[in-house]
Amino acid sequence: MRLKTKIVLLAGFSSVVSVLLMLGMVRKEAAPVIREVHDELFGLAKANVQQIAVDARALCEIAHDTLAARLDQGVAAASKVLADGQPLVGTNASSERTWRGQAFSAGNTADGRSAFAAEVHALTGLDAEVYWLTTANGHSAWVAGSGAPLPGADAEGREPAFMARIRAGETHRDVQSAKGIIRLSDYVPVRSADQTVAGVLRVSLPPEPMTALRAILMGITVGKTGYVWIIDGQGDERGTYVLSKDGAKDGTSLWNETSGSGHYFVRSIISKAAKLKGAAVDFELYDWRNEGETEAREKISAFTYFGPWDWIIGAGTYSDDYFDARRRVERLMARLLKVLGVSGLCVFLLAAGVAMVMGRSMTRPIERMAGVAEVMAGGKLALARKELATLQKTRTGRRLRFRDETHGLAQSFDRMVQALCELVGNVQRSGIQVTSSSTTISAGARQLEAAVAEQAASLTEVSATTRQISATGQELAVTMEGVAGMANDTSRLAAECQLGLRQMEDKMRLLMESTEGISGKLDTISQRTGGISGIVTTITKIADQTNLLSLNAAIEAEKAGEYGVGFSVVAREVRRLADQTAVATLGIDRMVRESNAAVSAGVMEMDQFVDRVRQSIGEAGRLNQTMETIITHVQELGPRFNQALEGMQSQSAGAGQISQALQQLNDAAAGSRGALGEFNEATRHLADAVQRLRRGVANFETE
Amino acid sequence: MRQQRQLWLTFGIGERLFGLCAEHVLEVIPFVTLRAPPAGMPDWMRGVADYHGTLLPVADLSRMAGAPPACDFLSTRIFIVHPPDQPEKMAGLLAERATDTQWVAAKARPVATDNDLPAWTTSLTSDTGIPLALVHLEQLPLFVDWNPIRKGVSGS
Numbered sequence: 001m002r003l004k005t006k007i008v009l010l011a012g013f014s015s016v017v018s019v020l021l022m023l024g025m026v027r028k029e030a031a032p033v034i035r036e037v038h039d040e041l042f043g044l045a046k047a048n049v050q051q052i053a054v055d056a057r058a059l060c061e062i063a064h065d066t067l068a069a070r071l072d073q074g075v076a077a078a079s080k081v082l083a084d085g086q087p088l089v090g091t092n093a094s095s096e097r098t099w100r101g102q103a104f105s106a107g108n109t110a111d112g113r114s115a116f117a118a119e120v121h122a123l124t125g126l127d128a129e130v131y132w133l134t135t136a137n138g139h140s141a142w143v144a145g146s147g148a149p150l151p152g153a154d155a156e157g158r159e160p161a162f163m164a165r166i167r168a169g170e171t172h173r174d175v176q177s178a179k180g181i182i183r184l185s186d187y188v189p190v191r192s193a194d195q196t197v198a199g200v201l202r203v204s205l206p207p208e209p210m211t212a213l214r215a216i217l218m219g220i221t222v223g224k225t226g227y228v229w230i231i232d233g234q235g236d237e238r239g240t241y242v243l244s245k246d247g248a249k250d251g252t253s254l255w256n257e258t259s260g261s262g263h264y265f266v267r268s269i270i271s272k273a274a275k276l277k278g279a280a281v282d283f284e285l286y287d288w289r290n291e292g293e294t295e296a297r298e299k300i301s302a303f304t305y306f307g308p309w310d311w312i313i314g315a316g317t318y319s320d321d322y323f324d325a326r327r328r329v330e331r332l333m334a335r336l337l338k339v340l341g342v343s344g345l346c347v348f349l350l351a352a353g354v355a356m357v358m359g360r361s362m363t364r365p366i367e368r369m370a371g372v373a374e375v376m377a378g379g380k381l382a383l384a385r386k387e388l389a390t391l392q393k394t395r396t397g398r399r400l401r402f403r404d405e406t407h408g409l410a411q412s413f414d415r416m417v418q419a420l421c422e423l424v425g426n427v428q429r430s431g432i433q434v435t436s437s438s439t440t441i442s443a444g445a446r447q448l449e450a451a452v453a454e455q456a457a458s459l460t461e462v463s464a465t466t467r468q469i470s471a472t473g474q475e476l477a478v479t480m481e482g483v484a485g486m487a488n489d490t491s492r493l494a495a496e497c498q499l500g501l502r503q504m505e506d507k508m509r510l511l512m513e514s515t516e517g518i519s520g521k522l523d524t525i526s527q528r529t530g531g532i533s534g535i536v537t538t539i540t541k542i543a544d545q546t547n548l549l550s551l552n553a554a555i556e557a558e559k560a561g562e563y564g565v566g567f568s569v570v571a572r573e574v575r576r577l578a579d580q581t582a583v584a585t586l587g588i589d590r591m592v593r594e595s596n597a598a599v600s601a602g603v604m605e606m607d608q609f610v611d612r613v614r615q616s617i618g619e620a621g622r623l624n625q626t627m628e629t630i631i632t633h634v635q636e637l638g639p640r641f642n643q644a645l646e647g648m649q650s651q652s653a654g655a656g657q658i659s660q661a662l663q664q665l666n667d668a669a670a671g672s673r674g675a676l677g678e679f680n681e682a683t684r685h686l687a688d689a690v691q692r693l694r695r696g697v698a699n700f701e702t703e
Numbered sequence: 704m705r706q707q708r709q710l711w712l713t714f715g716i717g718e719r720l721f722g723l724c725a726e727h728v729l730e731v732i733p734f735v736t737l738r739a740p741p742a743g744m745p746d747w748m749r750g751v752a753d754y755h756g757t758l759l760p761v762a763d764l765s766r767m768a769g770a771p772p773a774c775d776f777l778s779t780r781i782f783i784v785h786p787p788d789q790p791e792k793m794a795g796l797l798a799e800r801a802t803d804t805q806w807v808a809a810k811a812r813p814v815a816t817d818n819d820l821p822a823w824t825t826s827l828t829s830d831t832g833i834p835l836a837l838v839h840l841e842q843l844p845l846f847v848d849w850n851p852i853r854k855g856v857s858g859s
Contacts, residue, residue, distance in 0.1 A: 540777060541777065544733070544777040544778070545733075547778075547802050548731055548732075548733060548780065551712060551731045551801075551802070551804065552730055552731055554710060554712075554725065554804050555710075555712070555725045555728055555729075555730065555731070558710040558725045558726065559725075559726070568710070572804065575802070575803070575804070579802060579803070582777070582778075582802075
């Protein structure tokens with residue numbers, strides 16, 4: 001993904017995230033707000049309906065008080081009228097009908113009222129009657145004059161329960177409430193002259209349909225479509241509409257009304273109302289459908305119980321009237337979300353646009369740098385420098401506008417490429433030098449190794465030769481024998497040979513003695529720590545001298561003509577041995593294990609050699625006697641032969657030394673080979689490393 | 704037997720093996736320390752040797768044959784020689800690998816001459832089949848120009 005794209009994405013992402021966060025928070029907060037609004041509205045609705053219910057009840061109380069006041073006036077007036085008449089006397093039956101009969105007779109007036117009733121009606125407009133109390137037929141009262149029973153008596157004429165209080169001298173106010181019609185009546189005891197309760201005065205207001213009150217209550221609107229309703233609370237008519245919406249369903253019983261869920265909410269209201277004290281208010285939530293409405297709506301009603309009239313006065317309102325506000329809040333919230341979304345999109349687009357422009361200006365130099373870095377990675381340092389130069393030019397031109405880190409980056413790149421160029425150049429040169437050096441070292445090491453191997457091979461030869469040297473003593477003795485034989489054959493020359501033989505005998509004795517001391521010398525040699533090179537040099541010199549002697553001996557033998565033929569053979573053999581010794585000393589044996597054996601074998605061979613020499617001495621002694629005649633002829637030969645013998649002696653001694661030194665040399669050779677192997681390995685590693693280095697560096701083009 | 708074969712002292716120049724007839728060699732001596740050659744001598748002059756009190760010019764056979772000068776090896780030695788029948792022209796010849804001898808039949812015939820060989824040699828084959836370039840002492844520049852050299856040596 002490109003850097004610019006990343007910047008744009010980052011800006012877009014951050015703006016989108018913030019907008020989404022805001023949206024989420026608003027969404028999350030919207031529900032509580034709406035709930036709060038709902039609760040508040042619900043509380044408001046409840047308070048409203050409660051207040052209206054209380055107010056309606058207050059209106060009823062006022063109406064009731066008005067009626068009661070009017071009734072009180074009527075009672076006072078009737079009592080006055082009654083008092084103006086003759087006092088009531090007797091309680092006997094005969095007098096019952098005549099007790100102030102003229103005043104209480106029915107039908108005395110045109111409207112059928114008694115004179116008393118007519119007078120009271122004229123005064124107050126109220127109906128007033130006096131009932132005669134008897135005990136006949138149980139406790140019953142009869143209308144005085146007419147004999148009609150007291151209202152409220154049962155079918156058998158038994159008086160209502162409150163009559164007991166009347167008889168006790170108390171007054172009673174009776175309220176009849178049925179289907180919205182209120183009728184108040186007062187019962188006042190009438191006392192006879194002896195102050196006994198002889199009758200009862202009943203003053204009644206006319207049945208009051210409470211039209212004005214109903215009109216007022218009907219006119220109250222709760223909320224938008226709510227209204228005040230009244231139902232009967234107790235008695236037979238309970239649940240019956242006293243006041244319905246617009247009076248449409250007045251008198252209809254709601255006892256069996258249910259809400260959609262089968263809840264008898266009217267019965268619930270009635271049972272709740274029965275428990276209310278005074279002006280207390282309770283609530284009921286239910287579904288209600290009015291006439292002309294297609295479906296039921298949720299409704300909340302506050303209701304209170306007005307005991308005197310047995311009315312349950314309620315004020316109901318529909319939730320949707322109040323919750324319309326809630327819906328508006330919800331719509332506002334939805335709109336807010338929409339606005340937020342649109343503004344978020346705008347912010348995103350703006351941020352993306354700005355990021356694109358900024359990202360372009362920010363990333364372009366970096367992309368250029370990346371291109372340069374790519375070129376550098378490809379090893380084209382020269383091309384990278386060129387591009388950096390062009391880049392620097394354009395950067396310089398825009399320096400005033402873009403004096404930021406990328407400019408510094410470009411300069412650093414330039415410095416880096418320069419340093420890299422120098423470094424790569426140095427490394428390339430050094431690599432070549434190191435390669436050639438390592439090749440040289442490797443070649444040298446191989447040569448050295450080959451030389452060591454050659455030394456090792458040569459050691460074998462030396463070992464063999466050492467043994468051969470000893471064996472050669474035997475050969476030499478044999479040859480001497482041959483010489484003696486030849487001396488016999490050339491008895492004429494024996495005299496010349498005699499001297500040489502005698503000298504040879506002496507030398508052989510010396511040789512024998514020396515050889516006998518070899519074993520002791522071998523022990524001392526083993527203690528020596530001197531380098532093999534000196535010994536080898538010595539051997540080589542001895543071999544050289546022996547060779548030289550043999551050459552000269554050969555020359556002399558050649559010049560001696562036929563007499564020297566035999567000796568020239570000897571000289572040649574001596575030279576051959578000397579040459580082999582010289583060649584052998586150029587190499588080194590690796591056979592360590594055989595060294596000690598070789599030394600002891602050398603000692604044994606020396607012993608044998610001594611024996612042979614001893615025999616040779618004996619033979620030489622015998623030869624000496626028989627070859628006196630040829631001694632003079634070989635006199636010239638004698639000194640040289642003696643010298644050869646000396647060489648042989650030294651050679652034998654040297655052979656012992658070689659055997660001893662071989663072990664030390666072999667150790668050194670083995671160490672050298674091991675070290676050379678490691679050295680070769682290290683050289684190969686060096687060469688590999690240098691090759692890799694050169695390959696790595698070869699990727700860079702500095703020119 | 705004497706008439707049938709001759710003893711040749713061999714020496715080496717480069718890869719080639721050369722021979723000097725033992726008959727004309729007085730002695731072979733080690734490569735002793737030489738006195739410096741007199742001024743104006745040819746480059747093959749290695750110096751002057753004191754041979755039993757006689758000053759002898761020592762010439763480098765390798766250099767004389769056009770090869771690099773003989774090195775100071777143990778096998779590098781000086782032949783004390785004189786040309787046939789000219790015992791007064793005694794001189795030293797310095798040569799490498801002067802360690803061996805070869806027998807050559809007296810009737811041996813020269814083989815095809817190698818152009819690389821010096822003019823004062825004849826290519827032969829030894830009895831043992833080894834190619835050998837025999838040196839004709841009298842043809843050596845040393846002995847051809849003997850007098851000035853002798854004089855220079857004596858004068859030194």
